[in-house]
Amino acid sequence: MCRVALEVQSPPGNPIGYVKQNWHPYIPKFTIQDEKRNSVLKIIGPFCDCKCFSDVNFEIKSLDETSVVGRISKQWSGYGNEMFTDADNFGVQFPMDMDVKMKATILGACFLIDFVFFEHSKQQDHH
Template sequence: MDNQRPPEHPSYPGPKTGYPGPQAGYPRPQAGYPGPQAGYPVPPVGYSGAGPVGFPVQNQPMYQRLVIPTGVPLMPAPPPPLNYPPGLEYLSLIDQILIHQQIELLEVLTGFETNNKYEIKSSLGQKVYFAVEDTAFCTRSCCGASRPFTLRILDNLGQEVITMERPLRCSSCCFPCYLQEIEIQAPRGVPIGYVSQTWHPCLPKCTIQKEKREDMLKIAGSCVVYSCCSDVDFEIKSLDEETMVGRISRHWTGIVREAFTDANNFRIQWMLK
C-alpha cells in the first residue's frame, strides 16, 4: 500500500512531458547579487507595477503629468492682427463698443465728484474692458468737468492696455490757443494718437491725429450737445468731411437717471477697419 500511487482525479491531465528546459543563452544570475534588501517594503495588495496604472513616475516632465479632461473644448487663441498694440486684438473682431458709466452711490448722496468708472462691452453685452479715472479729490472738486485726468483702460485680466492723459485746458471758444486735448497711449508711455479740439464759435469739433501729430480724421457734432428723450450723435469723418467712417452716440438714459446723476452711456461705432 505504501508503494501504490494515489488515485488520480478524473480531470487531472497528468504530468506534461517534453519540458524544453532553460533556453540556450539564457543569462545566469550575476555573481555577487545581494538579493532582496532587508526591510524593503512589500508592494501593497493590488499593485500592478510602475507606470500610469500603478504609482506615478516622478521623473516625468510636469506637462506630461497634467491630465486634460476629455470632452472640454479649448478655445483657440485668435491670431494677433497686424498694427494692433498688445491687448487690443479684440477690437479687430467687432465694429462697435458700448460704454456704460457706473453710478456711484456716494456721489448721488453727497454731491461730491468721485472717480468715474466705465464698463466697455461689445454689442452682445460681453465685457471687453473696464475703464477707471485716476484723479485727486481737490482736482475733481475745483476743476469739475474741465479737470485734468488719467483714464486707465484694463482688460479682463486687469492689465492696463490703454492710458489716456488729458491735461488742464480751457473748453471755451474764447481761448482758441488753449483748447482741450487728450493723448492716447498703448501700452502706457507709448503715444499712438491724439484727439485735439478744433476751434469753432458754436459747434463741437475735434481732430484725431496719429502719433506724430498728423491729422487723420475729424469729429463733428451739432450745436446741441444735450437733448431730452433722444440721443446725441457725433460723426467721425474723413479729413475732407465727405465720408463718414464712424459715429459716437450719447444715449438718453431716462429722466430719473439724467436728473439725479451725471452718468453717461456711449456707443462708438466704426465703419472702416
C-alpha cells in the same frame, strides 16, 4: 471755453494717437491724429449738445468732412437717470477693419467728449 487735447498711449509712455479740439464758434469739432501727429479723421458734434429725450451724436468723418466713417453717441438713458444720476451711456461705432490704434484713439475721444460736454461738477453749477 479753452480748447482741449488728449494723448492716447499704449503701453503707457508710448503715444499712439492724439485728439485735439478745433476752434469753432458754435459746433464742437475735433481732429484725430496718428502717433506722428498727422491728421487722420474729424469729429463733428451737434449745434446743441443738450437734446432732451434723444441721443446726442458726434459724427466721425473723413478729413474733408464729406463722408461719415463712424459715430460717438451719448445715449439717452431715461428721465430718471439723466436728471438724478451722474451716469452716462455712450456708444461708439467705427469700421471693423480700422487700425487698432485709431480705434483706441476714438475711444479716448469718447472720454474727452464726455468730460468736456457732459460732466458737471457742483462747483461748475454754482458759477
